[in-house]
Amino acid sequence: xxxxxxxxxxxxxxxxxxxxxxxxxxxxxxxxxxxxxxxxxxxxxxxxxxxxxxxxxxxxxxxxxxxxxxxxxxxxxxxxxxxxxxxxxxxxxxxxxxxxxxxxxxxxxxxxxxxxxxxxxxxxxxxxxxxxxxxxxxxxxxxxxxxxxxxxxxxxxxxxxxxxxxxxxxxxxxxxxxxxxxxxxxxxxxxxxxxxxxxxxxxxxxxxxxxxxxxxxxxxxxxxxxxxxxxxxxxxxxxxxxxxxxxxxxxxxxxxxxxxxxxxxxxxxxxxxxxxxxxxxxxxxxxxxxxxxxxxx
Numbered sequence: 678x679x680x681x682x683x684x685x686x687x688x689x690x691x692x693x694x695x696x697x698x699x700x701x702x703x704x705x706x707x708x709x710x711x712x713x714x715x716x717x718x719x720x721x722x723x724x725x726x727x728x729x730x731x732x733x734x735x736x737x738x739x740x741x742x743x744x745x746x747x748x749x750x751x752x753x754x755x756x757x758x759x760x761x762x763x764x765x766x767x768x769x770x771x772x773x774x775x776x777x778x779x780x781x782x783x784x785x786x787x788x789x790x791x792x793x794x795x796x797x798x799x800x801x802x803x804x805x806x807x808x809x810x811x812x813x814x815x816x817x818x819x820x821x822x823x824x825x826x827x828x829x830x831x832x833x834x835x836x837x838x839x840x841x842x843x844x845x846x847x848x849x850x851x852x853x854x855x856x857x858x859x860x861x862x863x864x865x866x867x868x869x870x871x872x873x874x875x876x877x878x879x880x881x882x883x884x885x886x887x888x889x890x891x892x893x894x895x896x897x898x899x900x901x902x903x904x905x906x907x908x909x910x911x912x913x914x915x916x917x918x919x920x921x922x923x924x925x926x927x928x929x930x931x932x933x934x935x936x937x938x939x940x941x942x943x944x945x946x947x948x949x950x951x952x953x954x955x956x957x958x959x960x961x962x963x964x965x966x967x968x969x970x971x972x973x974x
Contacts (some may be wrong), residue, residue, distance in 0.1 A: 680710040686729060692737060692753045702757065704729045722766040722781070730758040730791070736807040745900065745942075750798055752806045761786040776824035776835075785815040790858070793897050794850045795946075803946060805898035810850060813858055817843025834873040841866045849896055851947045856894065863891030879917040886910055901941045907934040909962075922972030929965040936960045 684706040691699045704727075711723040738751040766781035794808035819841045826834040842865045845858040857864070867890065872883035888908035895902040910932055915925035938958040944951040 678712050680708075680712075682708045684708075690732075700754075704757070704759070718770045718772070720768045722764070722768065724762060724764040724766075726762045726764075728760045728762060730760075732757055736791075750804055750806045752808055755791065755807060756789045756809050758791050758809075759788045771824070773827075774825070775827065776822065779821040780818070782818045783816060787813040787815065790847060792847070792850070792858075795898055803898070805851075808850075810847060813845065813847040815843065815845040815858060817841065819843075831873060833876060834871065837870045837872075839868050851896055851898060856896070863889055863893055865890040880915065882912075882914040884910065884912045896947070898946050899943050901943075901947065903939045904937070906936045909934045918970075920972065922970060922974070925967075925969045925971070927967045927969070929967065930962045931964065933961050933964065936962060 687703045708726040713721045737753045764783040769778045789809040790813040793805050798804045822838045849856050868887040870885040874881045893904040913927040918924045940956040942953045944953040
């Protein structure tokens, strides 16, 4: 089967910026989703799509950085980020509704990537603000599996697994070196979850293990930051208490995951390379209990 569309997006942005008081933006956004059923249980998928991000208007105006106690300038000339998405996938369904195995490979070609860039402000000072970088690439593979545990006598229990490995590259506007994209795209992540529905009791419980592996890197004019977090466990139990209302109790961060943050602050800027100081945070997140009641009233 083929599912295709061609959307046209038009917008007009008005502001009080003297050099560009009004901008008109227009984009074509094609999408082709091709699916081929090889057999009753197997399916191939191919996706070609162009996406255009929505602008965050908070980046148009100055804002105050409470951590470093400084004012960061805005950029009213910011352009939306455009991405061509190429994706291929394979899906296999296990017999007797036993589960699903899914594998996909993807490549994102990004233009006008939004990131911190250096520029000269109206006072001839070197500052940084959100801006557009010409090109960036993101590619990787992801595998998912969802299996019913009937083989061990738990037909109403499901084990779900996911693993993502991805790479990205962009030229850092401050150092000129190639690095990963900044927006939380770590090199890999994986998780495993177990859920058991006890139908006669209208009750379910489960456990999730999640690891956002790799290191998050943040680059700016005067600061470089490295951030990692330990794997986390989350457990829940929920029960339908009356009518369509369900009570859910969830325990987050069961075993006190650690977070680590290392910051390098430069005396003038990263181009100069003179380090003013370094900072190190080690933090243990507390156990968090959430109680939710949902339903139609």
